[in-house]
Amino acid sequence: MTLYNVPSKHYFRLHHPRPRFKNDIENVLIYFASEIAAIGRKRIRDFVLDFDFAIKKYPGNLTKTQKTINNWRTEIDALFSFIEREGDYLKPSKRAIELATNQDLVKFFKLFCYHFQYPGGFLKPHVNLEYLRNGINFRPCSYILELLTEAEAQEGVRVGISKSEATHCIFNDLRVTRDGRTPKATWRLIRKNRQMDLEYDWRGDVIRYAGDILDYMVQANLLVSRPNHKYYINQTESIAIRRFLNPTNDLFDYYNEIADVATLTLSEVKELDAEWVSYFNTPRDEGFFDTDILALVADTTSQYQELKSLIDLDRIIAEGGLSSTGSIGSIGESLILNHEKKRLVQEGRPDLEHLVKLIPTQYAIGYDINSREINETHRNIEVKTTSSTTPLAFTRFHLTPNEWSAADSNKERYFVYRLMVTKGSIKLCVIQDPVGNYKNGNLSAIPRNGMDIIFDPNKCGIEETLLI
DNA sequence: CCTACCCGTGTG
């Protein structure tokens, strides 16, 4: 057995903060984004105190030392840029607010993968300086997608790569990260190594950095991992992948901002790192990376087509006046519209089916769908959709001021349909009269531009099967 | 000194 190593003159290990929550990443990210959004803009000291308190409240953190809490606070933020600094103040970043409000983790990870690069502001300035002096200039997610696309075209079959191949043939090789070796040439190397039966150092601490990026790409639904521990292009996400292959021209380039790398100082790098946070929060059109719920639920292209024809979103959209086909919110609404019609038929009132209507958003009456009970009284439904590749506790959602006051005035006629879309499954939880439940202490609500709701499924909310 | 990514090493 022979080990493949990057020739030492080309070796440069790429690094980023190690997340301390990989097993629980979706829950931690939703929790962090929600808590940070709830804290709002505060003086640094107060912000940190509030944030520390929130981190300690996270399950399992009560007994952790202050040192560990500090590490959670700074490392997660360094990697995901959840907090922006404004003089003596800290405030939630755009991405944090988006995630807290929309709870679209798949879209969040697509945006993360799209903007992530080396060098980057997640590194300590002196480490980043080292990267700059070495001329590192590397966007891992675009590169991996290009490589797999190229390899599939060449081989004529589905192609996957492993964490160790990504580490030793891509991430840690300056010929890729500095010199921009073509994906085609890199694939030639990987294939040659396979033919020669070369092994790689695959110890956890060696391959974990490239491995993290591959895992984040799975969270973004760009790649799928198979039981052979290799990562493949997700065929149902071709539109999003095309964006990675043809990126916009507004991505952050340290080298554009630097006159001369040789005389670059630490404090100059620090200034650039501050710009990194705002770059990482670049505003993007709502439809830039819309999560295609059906692409998330489907495992294969044929399954995707089947679902698409079954649900016939286009017809629902045409009839119901949905503004866009894109956001998970609108797709969630059309799924529930379909669900309500089927429910009335099942419960013996097919004559009421035609009364189930989507309410165009411009009316802003505080709910999405007008439906009926079998006794013909109104059922006003607000749909709250979360998407994630793996299941997570979905007991949090956000109600706007409008929605909260509609819930307050409609009382038991107001329903929140909590929809959790994960890879391969859809879960639905129905919460009746959220304001009433709040007053009874069955559900907690914290004001933030409306209300951040946390419900306990044992106290309120009934799990139902989504009718398709 | 303190802060904040860095990362050795214990654990399950």
Place this chain on the structure above:
DNA sequence: CACACGGGTAGG
């Protein structure tokens, strides 16, 4: 043997 705690350590 992968993961994450909490000490390490460089810079402020």
